[in-house]
Amino acid sequence: MRSTRSGGIAILVALTMLLTVASAPVSAITLQRTWFARMGTSGTIAIKAYTNGVGSISFSLRGLRAHATYSVQIRTGTCSRLGTVTARPASVVSSASGTVARTNYMLPWIMTKIWSTARKPSFVVRIVSGSSVRCGAFTFTHATRVAVSGLGIDLPVIRGPSSYPPCRVAMYLATLAQPREPGITFIYAHARTGMFLPLLTKWKASGSAGLIGRTVRVWESDSTVSYYRIVSARKTTTPMVGASVLTRERLWLQTSTGPNFTYPKLIVEATRYKTVKTTYAAAHPRARPIRC
Numbered sequence: 001m002r003s004t005r006s007g008g009i010a011i012l013v014a015l016t017m018l019l020t021v022a023s024a025p026v027s028a029i030t031l032q033r034t035w036f037a038r039m040g041t042s043g044t045i046a047i048k049a050y051t052n053g054v055g056s057i058s059f060s061l062r063g064l065r066a067h068a069t070y071s072v073q074i075r076t077g078t079c080s081r082l083g084t085v086t087a088r089p090a091s092v093v094s095s096a097s098g099t100v101a102r103t104n105y106m107l108p109w110i111m112t113k114i115w116s117t118a119r120k121p122s123f124v125v126r127i128v129s130g131s132s133v134r135c136g137a138f139t140f141t142h143a144t145r146v147a148v149s150g151l152g153i154d155l156p157v158i159r160g161p162s163s164y165p166p167c168r169v170a171m172y173l174a175t176l177a178q179p180r181e182p183g184i185t186f187i188y189a190h191a192r193t194g195m196f197l198p199l200l201t202k203w204k205a206s207g208s209a210g211l212i213g214r215t216v217r218v219w220e221s222d223s224t225v226s227y228y229r230i231v232s233a234r235k236t237t238t239p240m241v242g243a244s245v246l247t248r249e250r251l252w253l254q255t256s257t258g259p260n261f262t263y264p265k266l267i268v269e270a271t272r273y274k275t276v277k278t279t280y281a282a283a284h285p286r287a288r289p290i291r292c
């Protein structure tokens with residue numbers, strides 16, 4: 001009896017959270033991230049994740065079979081090289097003209113699976129009704145370039161690898177936030193010439209005083225650039241402490257203070273004060289990572 005009651009309470013809490021998203025004004029909820037997939041010439045599917053754990057999946061599709069039920073799969077991999085099915089949002093039914101235009105809300109246990117899948121290098125959404133299949137790869141807005149005023153730092157930004165970090169680029173930590181999202185945006189690079197070495201050099205010369213107040217610009221894949229002001233700098237042996245649980249929007253730049261992982265890291269923290277549109281070329285520098 002206790003197990004059944006606990007399960008009922010959990011479902012009630014989840015439904016309450018879901019209804020909050022469905023009925024609350026936009027200002028009352030916080031969007032965490034949006035993933036967007038183009039389904040060829042058939043339209044688009046978008047997933048939105050909110051900080052209260054729930055999410056939504058929106059369909060804007062055409063050219064499908066009429067009056068057909070399409071199952072929805074979230075999968076690892078790519079459309080040409082499909083991976084494992086990790087989540088199955090509710091099926092959708094096309095109209096008499098073969099269109100689907102609706103938004104379904106998703107409970108936290110589905111969103112947990114989607115977040116886990118989204119941490120992979122690539123993931124897709126696939127809809128299936130018999131032999132009628134559509135597939136699209138998800139993308140999201142992410143950091144593409146970083147520059148620090150007065151220090152000569154201006155680097156392309158790529159997704160951080162699971163292996164040893166390459167040189168000639170900066171990297172974002174995929175498990176954390178992106179600019180303008182709630183949470184910590186974590187961008188790191190080696191303390192080498194042409195990379196983040198000027199941060200360490202300035203720190204050694206004058207401590208945090210030489211860094212506080214400087215402007216950091218971070219470009220993103222949607223052709224925007226966000227401006228940040230450095231507010232603190234610290235050397236620490238535990239650079240990741242708190243990074244995954246802090247909900248305030250912040251930018252952390254990290255670099256090394258010594259030749260291997262046993263040395264402390266330098267963390268430079270900055271706060272965003274504006275975001276503006278920029279050109280595609282400015283926001284999409286060509287990255288040429290090399291093995292260090």
